[in-house]
Amino acid sequence: MQRATVNDVELAYVDQGTGPVVLLVHGFPLDHTMWRSQIDALAERCRVLAPDLRGFGRSGPVDEQTTVIGMDPFADDLAGLLDEAGVREPIVLCGLSMGGYIALAFLRRHAARLGGLILCDTRATADTADGIAARRQTAQRVLDEGPGFLAETMPSKLFAPATLQERPELVDAIRDVILHTDRRTIAAASLGMGQRMDSTDLLPTAPCPALVLVGQEDVLSPPAEMRALADALPQAQFVEIPGGGHLAPLENPEAVNRAILSFVSSLALPAPADGPGR
Numbered sequence: 001m002q003r004a005t006v007n008d009v010e011l012a013y014v015d016q017g018t019g020p021v022v023l024l025v026h027g028f029p030l031d032h033t034m035w036r037s038q039i040d041a042l043a044e045r046c047r048v049l050a051p052d053l054r055g056f057g058r059s060g061p062v063d064e065q066t067t068v069i070g071m072d073p074f075a076d077d078l079a080g081l082l083d084e085a086g087v088r089e090p091i092v093l094c095g096l097s098m099g100g101y102i103a104l105a106f107l108r109r110h111a112a113r114l115g116g117l118i119l120c121d122t123r124a125t126a127d128t129a130d131g132i133a134a135r136r137q138t139a140q141r142v143l144d145e146g147p148g149f150l151a152e153t154m155p156s157k158l159f160a161p162a163t164l165q166e167r168p169e170l171v172d173a174i175r176d177v178i179l180h181t182d183r184r185t186i187a188a189a190s191l192g193m194g195q196r197m198d199s200t201d202l203l204p205t206a207p208c209p210a211l212v213l214v215g216q217e218d219v220l221s222p223p224a225e226m227r228a229l230a231d232a233l234p235q236a237q238f239v240e241i242p243g244g245g246h247l248a249p250l251e252n253p254e255a256v257n258r259a260i261l262s263f264v265s266s267l268a269l270p271a272p273a274d275g276p277g278r
């Protein structure tokens, strides 16, 4: 992995392949390895950037004082990472779940950098009052106890029933990532998600084509909700991934990779600018 200091945090990221830049943004409380079945496949035709967000995976820890306000600091880190990686051309930004919330914050703050937007298993609405209260409870509990309870409870919501039964290696890998995530990072991200803005009104302003992907068996951001999100975007394709739950890219990578590569090749993205960078 490469490393770059962005907004005072050292971010670890994969930078692989050449071609149009596809920036993959992971969900909560995970890291870039949730894209492990995408990176090699997409890098055959694209330049894939897959960071660990601040505090997650191998990126530098968030310190005691760090509070994440909404999703904006993560979005600004991505913009800073593009600068550090020498990317000046429009990119395809692909975020899953919390990564999708971050992609929408990026759309609000850095729209000019977008050549395409991929939203996977996510939502545009803000949390309800009950949802915000649950985020606060999660944050406090993880600070008190560590992430063990999340490693136990989250997989049943993240995967389709068949994945849970038949692919224990995928479930164990995700459990392991959760268990190794710093409790302060999880708490900050949980509170940050509770503070995120409602992006419903932002969707019609998207300046670029979009692809909306959802696992057919996603219970956290179900297909009907994702279809409504796609309908609110000015130029969006909607694709349901068979056999996928909330982590469809891990559960059915062939279908996800096919949809992403076909979307990227449909975009008339300008070639990377010459000059320093890589």
Ligand code: MLT
Binding pocket: 026, 027, 028, 029, 096, 097, 098, 099, 193, 220, 246
């Ligand atoms: C995620 O997968 O990133 C989370 O399910 C997002 C959330 O808790 O809203």
